[in-house]
Each structure stands twice: as C-alpha cells, then as structure tokens.
C-alpha cells in the first residue's frame with residue numbers, strides 16, 4: 001500500500017501528514033510535487049493543508065489548476081480514496097471534485113482552536129472506524145473555512161448522506177456557538193457522491209497522537225487504510 005501526499009508551493013501540513021502515516025501508522029507514504037502527472041503507483045492521496053500559492057485569488061484556486069490535479073481526478077474516478085484537509089478541502093472544491101465552496105469565516109480572522117465534531121455517517125472509506133453520532137475532538141486552523149453551497153446542493157448532500165462531520169457542542173447539538181466559522185448547517189466535512197473523496201476543514205493529523213491532546217483524527221487515516229486493504 002502506498003499513499004501520495006501532494007505538495008504545492010505554500011503547503012505546510014505535508015510533513016505532519018507524512019509523519020502520521022509513516023511514523024505513527026507505519027504506512028508507505030511519499031511526498032508528491034504538484035507537477036507530477038502520473039499518480040497510478042498510489043492507492044490513495046492526501047491533499048494536505050497550508051497556504052498554497054499564498055491563498056491568492058481564493059484559497060485553493062491556483063492549486064486546483066496545477067498538473068497534479070488531473071491525475072488526482074483520474075485516481076478519484078477509479079474509486080481510490082482522496083482526502084483533502086483544510087487547504088486540501090479548499091483545493092478539492094475549487095477543482096470540482098467536491099461540491100460547495102469555502103468562504104471567509106463569518107468572523108473574518110484566522111482561527112486556530114479545538115473543535116468538536118459529530119460523525120454523521122460511517123458509510124465512507126474515511127469514517128468506518130467511528131460510531132455514527134460519535135463526538136470527536138479535532139482542531140481547526142483557517143480563515144476561509146465557512147462552507148457554502150446553494151439550497152439544491154445542500155439538500156443533495158444531506159439526502160445522499162454526504163455530510164461526514166458537523167461542528168457540535170459537548171452534548172452533540174448543532175448550535176451557532178459550536179460553529180467556528182459560519183458554515184451552513186455546521187458542515188465541517190463532506191464526501192463526494194461516490195464517497196471516495198473527503199474534504200474536511202479540521203486537521204486529523206493534528207489529533208493523531210496522545211501528546212497532541214486527541215487521537216480522534218487517526219481513525220480517519222486508519223479507516224482509509226482499511227478501505228484500501230479491503231479493495
């Protein structure tokens with residue numbers, strides 16, 4: 001099994017993901033430069049967080065137009081798992097691999113804090129190791145994480161079980177106070193229609209070891225690896 005971690009100019013969570021996959025999980029993982037056009041050697045891809053191309057135009061807009069994205073689209077079409085974290089989520093929406101858009105936080109500042117998420121579905125390659133409705137702690141760090149989609153897209157996401165994570169309070173309730181950025185319906189992460197592409201604003205790689213205060217994020221990577229080994 002081999003996982004590619006894509007690097008753009010301005011990526012800054014690539015090495016953290018590499019550490020989690022290689023050192024914590026013992027998975028064969030490799031950094032991939034944005035000019036790479038052939039990703040067929042990989043079983044899955046992580047598009048990590050950061051400030052690709054300085055977030056110019058819109059966060060993720062420039063990275064979405066780089067050569068590596070064509071290969072990521074091909075890999076996703078072949079049913080392999082692709083996860084975009086934070087800036088990675090922004091890149092996946094900008095490239096059309098995921099619905100909606102990530103807009104500026106309702107309080108327009110960079111926010112770095114722990115958030116509680118409710119796992120909305122276990123029926124994805126990234127959430128099979130959770131319980132439905134489970135509340136997990138995974139931190140956010142962004143300025144453009146305010147998820148927006150039009151009404152028709154929102155209903156489609158809800159009806160097809162494509163909402164993976166929602167920001168909630170300690171009781172697991174969807175409230176405005178628990179919503180760190182103004183995302184519609186408190187959406188923190190969604191999957192594609194085929195469910196093999198996940199985008200999420202919180203950073204699971206920053207919640208993958210006890211020393212970081214939460215290990216809840218590691219189960220996202222573990223679920224992905226289990227999916228790969230079974231398929």
Ligand SMILES: NC(=O)CC[C@H](N)C(=O)O
Nearest residue numbers: 049050086087142143144
């Ligand atoms: N941690 C990140 O990936 C940063 C996300 C993004 N560039 C923002 O601030 O919105």
